[in-house]
Amino acid sequence: MTAVAIIQARLSSTRLPGKVLLPLGGRPVLDWVVTAAQAIAGIDKVVIATSGQGDDDAIAAWAKAAGVACHRGPLDDVLERFAQAARAERADIVMRLTADCPLLDPRVCGEVLALLKRSGGAYASNVTPASWPDGLDCEAFTMAALESAAAEATRAADREHVTVFIRDRRHRFAQSSLVCPLPGLQSERWTLDEPADLAFLEALVEHLPERPSYLDVLAALDARPELRAINARIIRNEGFAKSLAKESLPTWNGAVTSTALLARAEKVIPLGSQTFSKSRLQYPADSPMFLTHGLGGKVWDVDGNSYVDMVCGLLPVVLGYQDPDVDTAIRNQLANGISFSLATTLETELAERLVDLIPCAESVRFGKNGTDATSAAIRLARAFTGRDRVAVCGYHGWQDWYIGSTTRNKGVPEAVRGLTGTFAYNNLDSARQLFKEHPGEMAALIMEPMNAVDPAPGYLAELKELAHAHGALLVFDEVITGFRYHLGGAQTLFGVTPDLASFGKSMGNGMPISAVMGRADVMHEMEEVFISGTFGGEALSLAASIATIDKMKREPVIDRLWQTGGHLATEVAKLAALHGLSEVFSLVGRAPWMILAVQDHAKARKEAIKTLFAREMLRAGVLFLASHNVCYAHDGADVARVLTAWDVALAKVAEELATGRLEERLPCPAVMPVFKVR
Missing domain, CATH: 3.40.640.10 (Type I PLP-dependent aspartate aminotransferase-like (Major domain))
Structure with missing residues (x-):
């Protein structure tokens, strides 16, 4: 079984042009990455995947001089570039590395590779959850998973960032994560994207051995903590966030897998769910019924659809999914017992x-x-x-x-x-x-x-x-x-x-x-x-609660809930007025938990209106039940996606009401409340 490490590299970076060939400690940044990759246990060959653009001729020339195989492919379709390189090398397993991570740790990468092999899954990484320093990122996946992504992915962000299609489909591609054993390192930034990063790395490598491990880097920084301030302002995964921001609405992949799983579940579970409010009784037909994972303020379903989650587990998820402080507390307690x-x-x-x-x-x-x-x-x-x-x-x-x-x-x-x-x-x-x-x-x-x-x-x-x-x-x-x-x-x-x-x-x-x-x-x-x-x-929950409460005392969690919920309420009121639906839609309650109130219209019952609205919200990338259950992790991009979804859903409701046949044209039965208490 051939395992190939593929390093993606290009010179046309907008924030720091030519960064991968810039000198660092007397040698090009790319040389740091290649040297680290060649030391990864279990990797049979290291290659570079760059674009066919003239800008990247210098990368190909460097690779030739260094004796490293270089494959060239599309500039923006990096997924296809990887697939071509992997095919050419007859890879069975691919490890994805990036040329802007000069402090890559071969031992950490080797553990990720071993995790993939021993788990028998399709994908393993140290990036989900983000518990390692930014700059130690590595992902390993099977050639079969890569070929599936290359053949099926249509979203621009999926093509540009290679593994997103695989990561989003956890029901289909079995996955494992290597979590950092040391807490709090997710806030460390050791990658190269901007001039401030280069200044940070130049100052740091003076104090590192020739082939540093992440512990060497950490020790050097702990001895000189002032270095961290050089690039502290830069946001992690900013490039991926920008790719998503270009999308006006997410691609809806349908609910085929959810529908099949619901039929299977209902053979052994009444309603196919443990909770009335999470069952088919409360969602329009053809809605997602099963989720695979959550991160921050988002969740993913078994069909690979992503949503900003405005349900948040029926309100328990107040900090966000995979909160590092809570998850660390749970892991630490798990080591002692449950x-x-x-x-x-x-x-x-x-x-x-x-x-x-x-x-x-x-x-x-x-x-x-x-x-x-x-x-x-x-x-x-x-x-x-x-x-x-x-x-x-x-x-x-x-x-x-x-x-x-x-x-x-x-x-x-x-x-x-x-x-x-x-x-x-x-x-x-x-x-x-x-x-x-x-x-x-x-x-x-x-x-x-x-x-x-x-x-x-x-x-x-x-x-x-x-x-x-x-x-x-x-x-x-x-x-x-x-x-x-x-x-x-x-x-x-x-x-x-x-x-x-x-x-x-x-x-x-x-x-x-x-x-x-x-x-x-x-x-x-x-x-x-x-x-x-x-x-x-039960000790895991107690430890989680202590960590949750301590974080709420330490950080402005509840203030953020009020701010986020209040902003959403203000903007939703404007959108309802814009679409002429202020008499039909409103949000009531206080900002941290605002409840959707829908009134009957002369041409449709409120239950039918609400069903159509919820259906459109889902297809616009927002998981919505009956209220805005905001969490601390909901960020500006999440809020923007929610408001875009409101705009789209209200427009659809207004359009259907104008026909006078909303209920007749509703593509599914109207959802009725379990019972009314408020």
């Missing part, structure tokens, strides 16, 4: 953080999802008060005590349903009526302190007074609002402290963890009330 026979100190460390941040928290217990936390709060309230009835407002999970009060109450005994009463948000008289109808029977009033609208002035405080006047506890369901509106939750934002509160979703950046917390005297009931689970102290 679930143990006794408690770990992680439980105390996280509980102490929550007590410090959240006004009502004097004592804390953990669960795995929001339903665990809300149900624990209700059981505690019943034990503490000796009463059975509860008043609810909002969505509180799937347990009998709550779901029995909704239209999804199948399977819940009538006797249990009768113990729960609902009251209207911002309507104090509605809550008063429940207490009046059941005097001395209410254990708790549980509510989302905010969802689509703000609480009226004094409303939350008056509800607390009402509950206490009748001997009931006030419980805030902050599964959504916690760690999204404020580090201390909505109770801090609105200045009203409940007796108990449930938190979840954002507190673990996607890991399954929730918490019930509150007054010490109420929480003391936990010593007798049986609320106990094998995985309540």
Whole structure:
């Protein structure tokens, strides 16, 4: 099996022309890369792939003088250039290297190559996730994967950047990643793109051995940290970002694989999903039903479509996918274990953080999802008060005590349903009526302190007074609002402290963890009330939550959520007005979590309108359910893509409404809500 390292090189760089033949430490940059490549264990041959343009004659001449094979092909279609070179060398495995990485480490590359061979997959790299310094990039893939990409890729960015087509299709091409064992190195920049990079490298190589490893480079920089400032301002993968920015809309690859996988899944899984809101019930037909991976604020489906993710796992992904701090915490804990026979100190460390941040928290217990936390709060309230009835407002999970009060109450005994009463948000008289109808029977009033609208002035405080006047506890369901509106939750934002509160979703950046917390005297009931689970102290989620909360305290995470969500809301309102749809589309709620409100139109039901809108958003590269669930990783390009998608989708809705036949022409059945709570 022949493994060939192919180094892509050209002289027509716009930011630093001729960079790969510039002198560095007395020899051309390209020589550094070739020398490193030739030392990679398992590589049979090293070749250069440059363009057939006259600009690159100098590269071909250098290669000939150095005794290195050089293959020439298209300038911009680098994918085809690689394929031609690999065919000419009869490669079975290709390692992709770039000529602007003079500090390439042969040992790291050798590990990537070994990972590909031993995994039996189609692709391996040290670039996903980006845990290594920028400048140590290497990718290895099979010739079969390269040939598939060369034959099928049509997007300009895929042709220019060689491996994107393969990387985006993880369901089709099995992949492995070599993660850096040292934390925090993803912010290091050791590559050559701009004059500042050259200045940095020139200053650095004076202190390096002839063939440095990445540890040699790191040691030199740690001894001279001021060197890092020379090129610190430059953005990683800026060239790829610019390629994507040229695309007005992403290419839609369809949902053929998703559709086939859904049919397979539904043979063994009801609805083919573990969650109603992630199932076919909530998405238009021919929508993506299965995702393969996420990075930052984006996700990819099994058909290779990429999306800006405005669902974010139904709100848990608050920092973004593959957040380096959270992932490092998980990996470090994984080295120690996952679930143990006794408690770990992680439980105390996280509980102490929550007590410090959240006004009502004097004592804390953990669960795995929001339903665990809300149900624990209700059981505690019943034990503490000796009463059975509860008043609810909002969505509180799937347990009998709550779901029995909704239209999804199948399977819940009538006797249990009768113990729960609902009251209207911002309507104090509605809550008063429940207490009046059941005097001395209410254990708790549980509510989302905010969802689509703000609480009226004094409303939350008056509800607390009402509950206490009748001997009931006030419980805030902050599964959504916690760690999204404020580090201390909505109770801090609105200045009203409940007796108990449930938190979840954002507190673990996607890991399954929730918490019930509150007054010490109420929480003391936990010593007798049986609320106990094998995985309540599962250590990976605890470590992730600690890392998430610490990052939120250290960086302007929640400020960014407010800014991003607010900007989107402002621009969406402008787009709705532009398309004459302000009376149909609006966003309600607060900036970190704004809910889509769609109204009936004279010529179509709101459900049909929303279905068409969601379908068009998906095809424009935005995964959208019913709200803007922004995360810290959503950047300017993501926001621009979301707004472009809104523009396209609103235009389509306006066009179809103008025909007077939107519902008739809708290419799929209208999506209906699971049930209405807000």
